[in-house]
Amino acid sequence: MADSSTLNEKSTRRVFVETFGCQMNKADSENMLGLLSEIGYEHTLDSKEADLLILNTCAIREGAEDKVFSYLGAWGKQKRKRPEMMIAVGGCVAQEKGASILTRMPYIDVVFGTHNLHRLPDLVLKARSEKTSVVEIVQELPEDLPELPVIRQSDFSAWVSVIYGCDYNCTYCIVPYVRGREKSRTAEVIEKEIEELTQAGYLEVTLLGQNVTAYGHDLDPKIHLGDLIRRLEKFEKLKRIRFLTGHPRDLQDGIIDAVHEVESACEYFHIPIQAGNDRTLRRMARGYQVDFYKRLIEKVRNKIPEASITSDLIVGFPGETEQEFMDTVNLVEEIQFDACNTAAYSPRPHTHSAAWADQLPEHEKYERLRFLNSVVGEVSHRINRRYVGRREEVLVEGESQRDETRLSGRTRTNKIVNFEGDKSLKGKLVDVEIQSANPWALRGSLCSSVVPAK
Numbered sequence: 001m002a003d004s005s006t007l008n009e010k011s012t013r014r015v016f017v018e019t020f021g022c023q024m025n026k027a028d029s030e031n032m033l034g035l036l037s038e039i040g041y042e043h044t045l046d047s048k049e050a051d052l053l054i055l056n057t058c059a060i061r062e063g064a065e066d067k068v069f070s071y072l073g074a075w076g077k078q079k080r081k082r083p084e085m086m087i088a089v090g091g092c093v094a095q096e097k098g099a100s101i102l103t104r105m106p107y108i109d110v111v112f113g114t115h116n117l118h119r120l121p122d123l124v125l126k127a128r129s130e131k132t133s134v135v136e137i138v139q140e141l142p143e144d145l146p147e148l149p150v151i152r153q154s155d156f157s158a159w160v161s162v163i164y165g166c167d168y169n170c171t172y173c174i175v176p177y178v179r180g181r182e183k184s185r186t187a188e189v190i191e192k193e194i195e196e197l198t199q200a201g202y203l204e205v206t207l208l209g210q211n212v213t214a215y216g217h218d219l220d221p222k223i224h225l226g227d228l229i230r231r232l233e234k235f236e237k238l239k240r241i242r243f244l245t246g247h248p249r250d251l252q253d254g255i256i257d258a259v260h261e262v263e264s265a266c267e268y269f270h271i272p273i274q275a276g277n278d279r280t281l282r283r284m285a286r287g288y289q290v291d292f293y294k295r296l297i298e299k300v301r302n303k304i305p306e307a308s309i310t311s312d313l314i315v316g317f318p319g320e321t322e323q324e325f326m327d328t329v330n331l332v333e334e335i336q337f338d339a340c341n342t343a344a345y346s347p348r349p350h351t352h353s354a355a356w357a358d359q360l361p362e363h364e365k366y367e368r369l370r371f372l373n374s375v376v377g378e379v380s381h382r383i384n385r386r387y388v389g390r391r392e393e394v395l396v397e398g399e400s401q402r403d404e405t406r407l408s409g410r411t412r413t414n415k416i417v418n419f420e421g422d423k424s425l426k427g428k429l430v431d432v433e434i435q436s437a438n439p440w441a442l443r444g445s446l447c448s449s450v451v452p453a454k
């Protein structure tokens, strides 16, 4: 942690953080805000009044990486007008590119990686006092994971990282390169954090990991995610437990059983399959076949018939034939996914498949993506229509992004529900009667408030 004696003249400074990518990155950004508050930085949502701009980056797709450099370019122009303003870059692109970012953008003040978040205050203070660029990238998390301060962006729903990194080596994925090997936080530390959250009135936690379903295998004694969910059952004020995202091979029976038996565990499973064809799965090095996945889904549905199941799908993987692509499309129909995150394959540095010769042309990948999305949308719409007429418990997240006159929240099964209501309901659990559905959301009318948030 930073030495407070190094705090200088200006007592309050402002920090603006832009976050790209997954929920793990969002959780990291909340830790960055917590760490920087300890050296006098207040969070601002207005980049123009910020003394420090931080970009927390994502390297998962080429498009996301391009966006990083266009943001940093725009911030560079701002810095020309306000040279005292500092710019820091963290996250997966920073971990991967390190000091080379400065060759392209020498005005960046701090480059830090995914394994040394806790060092951010010291790095900022060093760059500030020495008026020089500071780069610090390390290859592994510290042996003893430091507990980091946090400033959360919600006061009713919290991200809680429980495991970092990923031990798989999928041939398309840069995550193991930038996030390292799996490392779990202890159950005691997680429990303590969640106890504090419930005392502060939080109703929902989402347990996070690049491979959250592998939680605890590296602890001594070993535990699994189902055990952790059961340990959280004692917090009566905690109404919803979710977890994101995992690998199908690690979704043990014990996790499914815990979701079934623990009342606060939501009936929602995000289980990435990536492709619906065995040859493609083998080339992706996913370590399972389509049949294994189908049996897993059957297990979940036998135990929890009302569970919603979502997935991730990649189309246009190198060498994917038209028929192999159609296997993925047909699987969406067969499994009846509630929703899918879909993406056209994007070759990433440091991955095996990026070097393969049989890359598909961009137009082919995007045509496949368009077709897949239309099928995913039809299936989602069909499933969402089944909600019409039902009464659903909704955790109100705030104003709807598409229509500010409405509120928006989520069901236990993670369906977005839009409805009319007073803004004071934000952060509360309410009952909503569902009246209509589209592929992405439900619309309904408010019945009654069931649980006060605080």
Ligand code: SF4
Pocket (backbone or CB within 6 Å): 166, 167, 168, 169, 170, 173, 174, 175, 176, 210, 211, 247
């Ligand atoms: S399991 Fe997920 S995070 Fe890990 S390498 Fe495969 S795709 Fe990447």
